[in-house]
Amino acid sequence: MIARLELLRLWRSRRPVLAAGALAFFVGLMLLGFYTYAQTETSGAAEFEYTVENPSYFNGLTFALYAFYFGFLLVLPIFGATEGGAQIASDTARGTMNLYLTRPVTRARVFFTKVAVAAGFMTLLVGLFLSFALLIGLLLIGWGDLDLYPGVLQMTDRHQHLDQTEALWRFAFAWPAASLALLAPLTLSFLVSTWTRNAVNAVGAAVALYLILYVIAEIHLFEDLRPWLFTSYMSYWRALFQEEIDVAAMLRDAASVTGFTVLFLALAFRRFRRREER
Amino acid sequence: MTASSFPPVQISGITHRFGGRRALTEVDLEVTAGRIVGLVGPNGSGKTTLLKVTAGLLQPWSGSVRLFGSDPQRDRVAVMERARFALAPPPLFEALTAREHLHHLGNLGNLGRAARVGRREVERALDTVELLHRADDRVGTFSFGMRQRLTLAQALVPMPDLLVLDEPTDGLDPLAILELRAVLKGLRDEHGVSILLSSHLLIEIDELVDRMAVLAEGRVIFEGAPMELRAEGRGVEVRVDDVERARRIFEAHGIVVRTVVDDALMLEGELDLEGARTLLRNAGLDLRAFHTVQPSLERALIDRLRRHRAEDAGDDGVVGAAP
DSSP, rough: HHHHHHHHHHTTHHHHHHHHHHHHHHHHHHHHHHHHHHHSSSSSSOOOOOEOOOOOOHHHHHHHHHHHHHHHIIIHHHHHHHHHHIIIIIHHTTTTTTHHTTTTTHHHHHHHHHHHHHHHHHHHHHHHHHHHHHIIIIIIIIIEEEEEOOTOOOOOOOEEOHHHHHHHHHHHHHHHHHHHHHHHHHHHHHHHHHHSSSSHHHHHHHHHHHHHHHHHHHHHGGGGOOOOOOOOGGGGGGGGSSOOOOOHHHHHHHHHHHHHHHHHHHHHHHHHOOOOOO | OOOOGOOSEEHHHHHHETTTTTEEEEEEEEEOOOEEEEOEEETTTHHHHHHHHHTTTTSSSSEEEEEETTTTTTTTHHTTTTTTEOOOOOOOOOBBBBHHHHHHHHSSSSOTTTTTHHHHHHHHHHHTTTGGGGTBBBBOOHHHHHHHHHHHTTTTSSOSEEEESTTTTTTTOHHHHHHHHHHHHHHHHHHEEEEEOOOOHHHHHHHSSEEEEEEEEEEEEEEEEHHHHHHHHHHHEEEOOOHHHHHHHHHHTTOEEEEEEEEEEEESSSOOHHHHHHHHHHHHOOEEEEEEEOOHHHHHHHHHHHHHHHHTTTOOOOOOOOO
C-alpha cells in the first residue's frame, strides 16, 4: 500500500510530466546544437537534412547516442539527485515523514519503498530520454548505420561500425545499463537527503557532490583517485557501442557501480533508521 | 500483566536534550485506559517534544516510554497498530484529496483483508470532522482549520485505542472547537479511546480532560485533576491600608503571602475573617475587605507557573507587580 501511495504522490506531484518535458527540451537543444555545428563548423562535410537512408557519417543514430551521452552526464544525474531530495528531505521538512512513521510500517519499508519508487522513476526517465533521442534523431535527421570515430568525446579510440539493426539493439541494452549506473548518484542523493532537513539543500549538495566527483574523475592529476570514485565507472555502458564488447570489463565496472550504490544505500538506511524526527 | 492490562501511556523519568539544551527533565506521566489527559504549559515548555518522544520519533536520553507496555521505537509496528498521532503543525500530503489521504494512510501496514479501511470508514471519519462535503478536494486547497480537522480524521482510521493530539484546537473557530470537544468526549465514552492532548486553551482542558499535567521548562510541575489545580490556587484576598506592614504581620504568624498587588494581599490556604481582623487590629491596621478566592483554571495555572519560576530563582514567592 505504501508503494501505491508513493506512486500516487509522484504522479500528482507532476514531476514525471515536468521531467519528460525537460528531457524533450534538452533533446531539442541538442538537435539545435548539432544543426548549428553541421552548418557552421564542418563546411558542409556533415549533412544535416532528412533522408530515409542517410548515408553521411552524421545521422539520427549518431545524434541519439551523443544526445544520450550528454544527457547521461548532465541532466539525468540531476533528476536523480532531485528525486532523492524529494523523497526523504522534502518529507522531513514538511513533516509528512511523521505520517508514515506513526503508522504500523517499519522504517525499512518506508525507506526501501521510496528507493524503489525513485529507482523505477529514474529508469523510466532514462528510457524516455533514449526514446526521445532516437525518435527525434531518426525522424528529423535520418536512418543509417552507426559510425563512431575517435574524437573529443572519447567514445572510441578507433573507428567503430555497427549496422542499423545492431545499433538499435545496443541502444536497447544501454537503457538498463545506464539506469543501473545512475543508481549511484540517486542513492548518493538519498544519503545526503537523510542528513539534511531541507530538500533544496539536499538536492544542491547531491548535485554539487556528483559534479565535483565527475570532474575529479576526468582530471589526469587525480588519476590515483579514480578507482575510489563511482563516477569513474558510470560510463561503462558506452562499451555497448563498440563492435566487440569487452563483456568482462563491462561487468567489472557495473559491479563497481553497484558496489557504490549498495554502500550509499547502506549508509543512508543506517542514518535513516537511527535519526530523530524533530 | 497481560498486554491489555498495560496502561496506554506510561512515561517514566524521561530526560531529553537538544544539543546542550535540556528539553525534558525526569518527566513522569501516565494515561490510563479510557481517560483524557491534557498537557499544558507555556511555549517551549516541552509539550511537543514530549509527544514526539511518546511517538518514538525522538530517542530520550534517559527514562522509558511504554505504549500498551511496548517501546514505541523498538516495537513501533505493534504500537502503531493501536495508537494514532495527530502532530502539529498538521502534516498532510498536499496533492492528495481528503478521501485518498484517509484511504491510503488507513491502509498502511500489514492489514488483513477484514481489517482494511473501506469507503464507509473513511466517510465516517470525514463526517466526524465535518469534512465529508470536501472529501474529493485536494488538501492543498484546504484552510488551516480544515487541515487541522483532516489531521484528526486521519488519526481515526482505523479507530485507535490511543489518540495523541498536539494542539488540536489550533486554527479552529469556536464552533469547531465545541464540536471537537464533543467528538473527543464521544471517542472516550462510546469507543473507550484513551486520549493524550496538548493545548493552550485552558477552557478546553477544564471542560474535557480527566487529568492534566503542567509542563514548565521541561519539568512536570503539576499532575492531577483540573479541580485539584484550582483548589491549590484557592486563597484569601485581604485589602488593607498598609500592605507592607500587613505582609510582615501575616508572615510572622506563618501565613504565606502569595502575591501583593496594590492594596491587596493574596494569602495561601484557609484563614477565617475573625482571625485576620484580630491579627490586623492588634497591629493597628484596618481590614478593608476580605473574601475567599476560587481561581479559574487559567489563574491557578499562572500562579503555579509563577511560583515555579520564583522557586527556581530562589525567590520568596512574593510578586509585587500586577499581571
